[in-house]
Amino acid sequence: MQGNEACAQGAVDAGVRFFAGYPITPSTEIAEWMARRMPTLGGKFIQMEDEIASIAAIIGASLTGAKSMTATSGPGFSLMQENIGYACMTEVPCLIVNVQRGGPSTGRPTAPAQGDVMQARWGTHGDHPVIALCPWSVQETYSLTVKAVNLAEKFRTPVILLMDEIIAHLREDVKMPDPRKLILEERPRPEGGRESYRPFGGSAGQIPPMADFGMGYQCNFTGLVHNEVGNPSNDPGVTDRLIRRLTGKVESHRKKIIHWEETLMEDAEIAIFSYGCSARSAASALKAARSKGMKVGMIRPTTLWPFPEEAVEAAASREIPILVPEMNLGQMALEVQRVAAGRSKVHLLSRVDGELFTPAEILSALKGGF
Amino acid sequence: MPSDIIRYFRQETLPHIWCPGCGNGIVLRDFAVALEKLNYPRKEVAIVSGIGCSSRAAGYLDFDTVHTTHGRALPFATGIKMANPELKVFVIMGDGDASSIGGNHLIHACRRNIDLTAIIFNNYIYGMTGGQFSPLTPRNKRATTAPYGMIEQSFDICRLAEAAGATYVGRATTYHNQLLTRLIVEGSKNPGFSLVEAVTHCPTSYGRRNDLKTPTDMVRWQKENAVWIEKIRDGSASLKEEQFAIGVLHRHNAPEFTAEYLEVIKRARK
Ligand SMILES: Cc1ncc(C[n+]2csc(CCOP(=O)(O)OP(=O)(O)O)c2C)c(N)n1
Numbered sequence: 001m002q003g004n005e006a007c008a009q010g011a012v013d014a015g016v017r018f019f020a021g022y023p024i025t026p027s028t029e030i031a032e033w034m035a036r037r038m039p040t041l042g043g044k045f046i047q048m049e050d051e052i053a054s055i056a057a058i059i060g061a062s063l064t065g066a067k068s069m070t071a072t073s074g075p076g077f078s079l080m081q082e083n084i085g086y087a088c089m090t091e092v093p094c095l096i097v098n099v100q101r102g103g104p105s106t107g108r109p110t111a112p113a114q115g116d117v118m119q120a121r122w123g124t125h126g127d128h129p130v131i132a133l134c135p136w137s138v139q140e141t142y143s144l145t146v147k148a149v150n151l152a153e154k155f156r157t158p159v160i161l162l163m164d165e166i167i168a169h170l171r172e173d174v175k176m177p178d179p180r181k182l183i184l185e186e187r188p189r190p191e192g193g194r195e196s197y198r199p200f201g202g203s204a205g206q207i208p209p210m211a212d213f214g215m216g217y218q219c220n221f222t223g224l225v226h227n228e229v230g231n232p233s234n235d236p237g238v239t240d241r242l243i244r245r246l247t248g249k250v251e252s253h254r255k256k257i258i259h260w261e262e263t264l265m266e267d268a269e270i271a272i273f274s275y276g277c278s279a280r281s282a283a284s285a286l287k288a289a290r291s292k293g294m295k296v297g298m299i300r301p302t303t304l305w306p307f308p309e310e311a312v313e314a315a316a317s318r319e320i321p322i323l324v325p326e327m328n329l330g331q332m333a334l335e336v337q338r339v340a341a342g343r344s345k346v347h348l349l350s351r352v353d354g355e356l357f358t359p360a361e362i363l364s365a366l367k368g369g370f
Numbered sequence: 371m372p373s374d375i376i377r378y379f380r381q382e383t384l385p386h387i388w389c390p391g392c393g394n395g396i397v398l399r400d401f402a403v404a405l406e407k408l409n410y411p412r413k414e415v416a417i418v419s420g421i422g423c424s425s426r427a428a429g430y431l432d433f434d435t436v437h438t439t440h441g442r443a444l445p446f447a448t449g450i451k452m453a454n455p456e457l458k459v460f461v462i463m464g465d466g467d468a469s470s471i472g473g474n475h476l477i478h479a480c481r482r483n484i485d486l487t488a489i490i491f492n493n494y495i496y497g498m499t500g501g502q503f504s505p506l507t508p509r510n511k512r513a514t515t516a517p518y519g520m521i522e523q524s525f526d527i528c529r530l531a532e533a534a535g536a537t538y539v540g541r542a543t544t545y546h547n548q549l550l551t552r553l554i555v556e557g558s559k560n561p562g563f564s565l566v567e568a569v570t571h572c573p574t575s576y577g578r579r580n581d582l583k584t585p586t587d588m589v590r591w592q593k594e595n596a597v598w599i600e601k602i603r604d605g606s607a608s609l610k611e612e613q614f615a616i617g618v619l620h621r622h623n624a625p626e627f628t629a630e631y632l633e634v635i636k637r638a639r640k
Contacts, residue, residue: 018453039638044452049478053445060449213434216413220429222437231383
């Protein structure tokens, strides 16, 4: 099965029943799969006129209670930014898949890249919560897509799945779980009467219940700063509480959200910190290094945002050097450096030529001792 | 029967933000009267708006409402309607919202003939940002970004919608406000994309700069320049400079998008 197919399958298994998108390499197979399969499940597929419309449509669909998603690549992801912020502000769950390709601009449509890591974090304006996940295999694409949909529902927030061209087009054997055995989350929905319902209420970090359009709660959603009921407000106190509660939803639950995998870190004297397709080359390099007796370990985050600071601790607390191979000019490396705070030497290994790292070049960086 | 539309308002959100003399309140009232006449169960109605003075109307109404992003109300509404075709969806936009930043979405919503009722508050100007020209500002009129007069041609948004495939198109003004209510009612009953242009007056940002000093002058201008389409059709009137047609300007039958998609589901499940 192909990575893009695994993503689409994971999404529908997680309950996604609305897809809107606009064709773009290397994500198009997700839209094509959805066009075929959605109606067989009684779900809806629509090809919109552009990516701005696509994300608008999935937010609209989500307001009616449908689990919704779109899939795109760099240029389309750029176009979606304003409405990603809208979904953060109005707390509308949705999934945005960005299959990264070479940028900036049209860049290299068919070449892999990891250049959108910071855009996923800060692409839309203003302080806002972000959850972004990143798979390194076809199997993991399936499971992280399910997780992404669940997180969106649970925290009433948009979730970004950062794939890359390699993972999207890779074909691997996948062990499909029985979809009926998946644990699926649903957004909290209100139970009491309309009078006491506060669609944007709660204290820092709380996730207020969300009524579907048509349930009879008559809610107002606005991208303006709004009070607990949803009415626009210019009050400094209301503004401060809202922005802190929104970002707090993710920050205060970060331990439940973040996830990383450690390989042979117990006795490691050098750590590799890598994610997505680069981590595949890093894993081969690690094997080769170990066979030569080098004590190399690897930390592979599957959550890029919120940044899994605890993952860096495994290396930084022991003050061992950290190599960060990534297909950009240093985006995650900056975060690793920030957390290491001088305790570990952090070395960036960059590629921006649209080619994957070879295990050999990672190995030689490890040998070089940086 | 005296109209009891106050029950449709979120009274805690009033007074509204509009300037004294603004026509938007009249359009909002006519819309509320249309909702009363349509008498849909309240929970079956969704109201979507873009960004601008006029788009604030959605938040004053006590229904499921979404105040979206500038120009994007129609694709949000498309998602809502497609995901839940049972809902009656109204879309409120300003002239700049609908025809400039949202122009592409407008033509595609028309083309799909999706069952939405769009109400465009046309004040010929960008009100919220203080009087810059919009694609509907007529030639030679002044705006803060056309201080020497507008040199671009303007859209006729009704003809644009018709050409793009809308199945119901009408225009009224804040002077012809009973017509406006009628058009919204008929537009909502039309099973397809309906566009109702509501010519409204913005004394603050348009009238003042264009020799219509008071709201009354602006409404008088509407009265004098609106020509009933029936009179144009039977040859008893023709459009002179500045004049425009009002009434039901266009209607035709065509397949509706969400109904078509339900057929796709049937076909796919066979
Ligand atoms: C992406 C974006 N660009 C610009 C704006 C600023 N803006 C807010 S309202 C508006 C124009 C409003 O004019 P119109 O749509 O005609 O509505 P009106 O205020 O006249 O009712 C603009 C340009 C914005 N909010 N978002």
